Amino acid sequence: MVIHDVIIVGGGLSGLRAAIAAHDGGLDVGVVSQVYPVRSHSGAAQGGINAALGNAEGGEDDNPERHAYDTVKGSDFLADQDAVEVMTGMAPGIIFEMEHWGVPFSRTKSDKIAQRPFGGGAFPRTCFAADKTGRFLLHTMFEQMLKRHIKVYPEWLMMSLVVNDGVCCGLVGYHIPTGEFESFQGKAIVLGTGGYGQVYARSTNTLINSGSGMAHAYHAGAPLKDMEFVQFHPTSLIGSNILVTEGARGEGGYLINKLGERFMKKYAPKVVELAPRDMVSRAIQTEINEGRGFDDSYVLLDLRHLGKEKILERLPEIREHSIHFVGVDPIVAPIPIQPGQHYSMGGIDTDFDGQTPVPGLFAAGECACVSVHGANRLGGNSLLETIVFGKRSGEKTVQYVKGREWKPVPEGVFQYALDIVRARVAALFQGTGQQEPAAIRAEMKETMFFKVGIFRERKLMDEALKRIAELQERYRHLRAIKGGKIFNLDLCRAYELRYMLDLAEAIAAGAIARQESRGSHSRLDFNKRDDHNWGKHTLAYPTPEGPRLSYRPVTFTKWQPEERKY
Amino acid sequence: MNVTYTVFRFDPSKDKESRYEAYQVPVREGMTVLDGLLYILDNVDPTLSFRFACREGVCGSCAMFINGSYRLACQTQIKDLKSDRIKIEPLPNFQVIKDLVVDLAVFFEKLEKAMPYLVAAGALPEKERLQSMEQRKQINEVIDCILCAACQSACPQAWTNKDFLGPAVLTKAYRFVGDSRDGAQRERLKLVAGEDGVWRCHSVFNCVEACPKKINQTVAISRLKRKAFVQKLKFWQRDGATNGRKVG
Numbered sequence: 001m002v003i004h005d006v007i008i009v010g011g012g013l014s015g016l017r018a019a020i021a022a023h024d025g026g027l028d029v030g031v032v033s034q035v036y037p038v039r040s041h042s043g044a045a046q047g048g049i050n051a052a053l054g055n056a057e058g059g060e061d062d063n064p065e066r067h068a069y070d071t072v073k074g075s076d077f078l079a080d081q082d083a084v085e086v087m088t089g090m091a092p093g094i095i096f097e098m099e100h101w102g103v104p105f106s107r108t109k110s111d112k113i114a115q116r117p118f119g120g121g122a123f124p125r126t127c128f129a130a131d132k133t134g135r136f137l138l139h140t141m142f143e144q145m146l147k148r149h150i151k152v153y154p155e156w157l158m159m160s161l162v163v164n165d166g167v168c169c170g171l172v173g174y175h176i177p178t179g180e181f182e183s184f185q186g187k188a189i190v191l192g193t194g195g196y197g198q199v200y201a202r203s204t205n206t207l208i209n210s211g212s213g214m215a216h217a218y219h220a221g222a223p224l225k226d227m228e229f230v231q232f233h234p235t236s237l238i239g240s241n242i243l244v245t246e247g248a249r250g251e252g253g254y255l256i257n258k259l260g261e262r263f264m265k266k267y268a269p270k271v272v273e274l275a276p277r278d279m280v281s282r283a284i285q286t287e288i289n290e291g292r293g294f295d296d297s298y299v300l301l302d303l304r305h306l307g308k309e310k311i312l313e314r315l316p317e318i319r320e321h322s323i324h325f326v327g328v329d330p331i332v333a334p335i336p337i338q339p340g341q342h343y344s345m346g347g348i349d350t351d352f353d354g355q356t357p358v359p360g361l362f363a364a365g366e367c368a369c370v371s372v373h374g375a376n377r378l379g380g381n382s383l384l385e386t387i388v389f390g391k392r393s394g395e396k397t398v399q400y401v402k403g404r405e406w407k408p409v410p411e412g413v414f415q416y417a418l419d420i421v422r423a424r425v426a427a428l429f430q431g432t433g434q435q436e437p438a439a440i441r442a443e444m445k446e447t448m449f450f451k452v453g454i455f456r457e458r459k460l461m462d463e464a465l466k467r468i469a470e471l472q473e474r475y476r477h478l479r480a481i482k483g484g485k486i487f488n489l490d491l492c493r494a495y496e497l498r499y500m501l502d503l504a505e506a507i508a509a510g511a512i513a514r515q516e517s518r519g520s521h522s523r524l525d526f527n528k529r530d531d532h533n534w535g536k537h538t539l540a541y542p543t544p545e546g547p548r549l550s551y552r553p554v555t556f557t558k559w560q561p562e563e564r565k566y
Numbered sequence: 567m568n569v570t571y572t573v574f575r576f577d578p579s580k581d582k583e584s585r586y587e588a589y590q591v592p593v594r595e596g597m598t599v600l601d602g603l604l605y606i607l608d609n610v611d612p613t614l615s616f617r618f619a620c621r622e623g624v625c626g627s628c629a630m631f632i633n634g635s636y637r638l639a640c641q642t643q644i645k646d647l648k649s650d651r652i653k654i655e656p657l658p659n660f661q662v663i664k665d666l667v668v669d670l671a672v673f674f675e676k677l678e679k680a681m682p683y684l685v686a687a688g689a690l691p692e693k694e695r696l697q698s699m700e701q702r703k704q705i706n707e708v709i710d711c712i713l714c715a716a717c718q719s720a721c722p723q724a725w726t727n728k729d730f731l732g733p734a735v736l737t738k739a740y741r742f743v744g745d746s747r748d749g750a751q752r753e754r755l756k757l758v759a760g761e762d763g764v765w766r767c768h769s770v771f772n773c774v775e776a777c778p779k780k781i782n783q784t785v786a787i788s789r790l791k792r793k794a795f796v797q798k799l800k801f802w803q804r805d806g807a808t809n810g811r812k813v814g
């Protein structure tokens with residue numbers, strides 16, 4: 001058994017920041033991650049991270065309160081406003097700390113951190129390092145972790161959480177390179193396991209983003225909150241769905257349909273391409289659906305007027321991605337793009353110190369739902385969320401661990417948890433069915449994208465839920481998992497699939513129940529926001545018959561709901 | 567169109583020797599070498615092992631030896647290989663864990679030896695430190711490193727000298743030494759200027775060729791050499807050890 005005061009699961013920004021905070025608070029920390037930390041999805045973030053620094057020209061009057069208002073409005077008034085104010089208030093300090101730790105931010109003419117406009121923001125507020133912001137933040141965070149000699153367990157997959165007497169006290173890990181199982185014991189467990197992008201087809205996410213961490217928390221007793229809110233990013237490359245950052249529009253890029261029109265002028269006359277993501281994605285999809293797209297599947301993102309110099313300085317990797325993956329150099333031709341699944345607004349229910357309703361279990365980053373994004377996240381707020389709430393949860397574990405008398409957990413608790421996981425894995429190796437896990441995964445992804453996607457309606461979502469139930473049934477009849485103990489991808493992927501199906505089910509159930517349109521949840525059969533009946537958070541709890549839903553009011557501080565116009 | 571993947575296979579828990587296995591992969595427009603491996607995993611042979619995550623050339627997971635060159639599988643378009651045969655092998659000179667997966671523990675351990683983090687020069691301001699785009703340009707190229715380890719694998723000095731830090735680790739060191747905000751140049755230079763550091767590099771340029779991010783590690787290393795040299799001179803001058811001769 002591996003024992004630390006705190007076990008962090010996740011080597012992305014939220015996990016590493018939590019690890020650093022717990023370490024700096026005097027605790028002994030271990031970080032478990034399914035990949036080497038620098039391989040985490042956070043490193044793929046491109047465009048930037050929001051903070052009201054007021055560094056950019058025209059941004060001088062920005063302040064955390066204005067940032068909070070934009071976030072709340074962007075969230076379609078579903079975010080908890082106290083949490084949002086905490087986040088935007090801490091934002092400048094977080095950015096300065098990351099700068100002090102070494103992030104090579106791009107700079108303004110007066111040598112300060114450069115900022116660019118992003119959708120839904122009243123001022124240029126998104127701090128960036130070219131179009132590689134996430135990578136530099138993640139590498140810097142990793143360096144700070146190395147500096148502190150924090151112990152990392154790379155390529156360990158969490159297969160289950162361990163709960164004793166209602167208190168979370170550890171997890172069962174599976175070492176991918178050797179196939180060994182081990183239990184990890186901690187007084188506090190922090191999940192920074194990221195989003196579930198791979199539950200959907202056409203996702204911009206890293207291929208390892210299964211979201212399994214959320215599902216483990218769900219089974220350990222922490223409800224999943226607001227799962228029906230799934231962000232679709234307007235601009236991903238056709239074919240691979242690799243992201244083209246919002247920064248491309250922030251720098252001035254145009255969206256063009258088949259008729260050569262800058263169609264966003266119709267949908268958001270004031271801010272045009274810089275409307276929030278939910279609106280731009282719907283606009284693109286509407287253009288495509290109404291026959292003004294290309295090949296019924298894409299529109300164009302035109303950067304040519306920005307000029308070669310700006311593209312090379314500010315969007316170098318977008319250019320490389322376009323050249324590599326669609327064979328288009330944006331300096332000379334527009335990029336073919338389509339909306340793709342991008343971000344999970346929903347997640348494990350936490351307060352703004354990362355605490356879940358299960359004592360000892362904390363969560364931060366994309367796997368958590370505080371909620372600061374409500375029904376729609378603004379670009380640049382997610383990287384911010386990972387660091388702010390990673391830090392806060394890490395700090396909270398210090399208080400939690402030091403403020404209590406600790407009795408040893410009976411050995412048997414871990415033995416039992418290990419036995420269950422071993423038995424599940426053995427059952428997968430001994431499968432006698434015919435079902436292909438890859439086929440189930442592919443069907444789940446397509447079902448979710450096309451039936452619980454950008455535009456939703458009862459009939460399609462009912463079909464989706466039914467299909468997911470069928471897939472869960474088929475999962476019980478998998479073919480035997482092949483291969484041995486060492487680096488067995490077949491096993492890992494099949495094991496994760498079960499949890500992905502749980503998430504798909506929670507997303508679809510929440511979406512069917514919510515009879516309104518709000519932020520990313522856009523229903524053709526209920527096309528208005530309904531604050532009276534639906535201005536509330538969804539909470540999903542697992543039962544053998546599927547998710548049980550209950551609701552919780554939204555916290556308001558300063559801003560009452562208003563119509564969202566841009 | 568089909569291409570033939572010939573893939574290095576080795577499972578130390580049961581194989582005495584490595585072997586190559588051939589797979590037919592149907593190719594569609596825009597398909598990468600990684601897409602092909604995922605096709606095999608999902609449709610042909612679920613026992614194949616390889617690493618992947620971002621599928622867009624930014625996470626450093628999928629560096630492999632493809633048709634005799636170092637490449638990221640996810641960043642390599644099949645059609646750019648201009649061949650209907652693709653031979654895929656793990657990064658040479660690392661121990662193979664299984665198939666295309668190599669043990670990178672040694673690499674990450676070496677990384678820690680180069681003081682791989684920024685050390686503030688003097689007291690920190692309340693806000694950000696200032697840095698001009700001109701100053702940042704000094705490190706523009708080296709910060710692109712994704713720690714894929716291709717160059718470590720390609721370096722002949724690293725094959726023969728197990729303790730040589732290697733091009734990626736030295737590039738990382740330069741990432742800080744070249745940063746106008748760093749205050750630990752002396753210490754870090756001491757760490758990388760030893761026998762297992764910069765002086766082992768004989769500028770063979772294998773690393774430059776191997777790097778999928780087009781980083782010129784030898785430039786970074788020669789800048790480290792120059793700085794280390796200057797530092798040594800300063801040391802000698804200060805100690806009067808130059809016997810009155812003029813240096814520099």
Ligand SMILES: Cc1cc2nc3c(=O)[nH]c(=O)nc-3n(C[C@H](O)[C@H](O)[C@H](O)COP(=O)(O)OP(=O)(O)OC[C@H]3O[C@@H](n4cnc5c(N)ncnc54)[C@H](O)[C@@H]3O)c2cc1C
Pocket residue numbers: 009010011012013014015032033034035036037040041042043044045046047048049050133134156157158159192193194195204205206209211212213243245342343364365366367379380381382383384386
């Ligand atoms: C292409 C792209 C670009 C983006 N750009 C921006 C941007 O410009 N600005 C912005 O604000 N946001 C952006 N986002 C969103 C943002 O990048 C993510 O929300 C954020 O990085 C998530 O960080 P995280 O730490 O929560 O999780 P991740 O970085 O996803 O890390 C999750 C970690 O958990 C580990 N893990 C997961 N499950 C398990 C398990 N079962 N066992 C063991 N380990 C596990 C993984 O190994 C990984 O280390 C972007 C997202 C995408 C897809």
Ligand code: SF4
Pocket residue numbers: 710711712713714715716717718733734737776777778779780781783
């Ligand atoms: S310098 Fe290039 S080849 Fe070497 S590890 Fe970094 S990205 Fe890979």
Ligand code: FES
Pocket residue numbers: 617618619620621622623624625626627628629638639640641
């Ligand atoms: S999968 Fe990330 S670099 Fe290839």
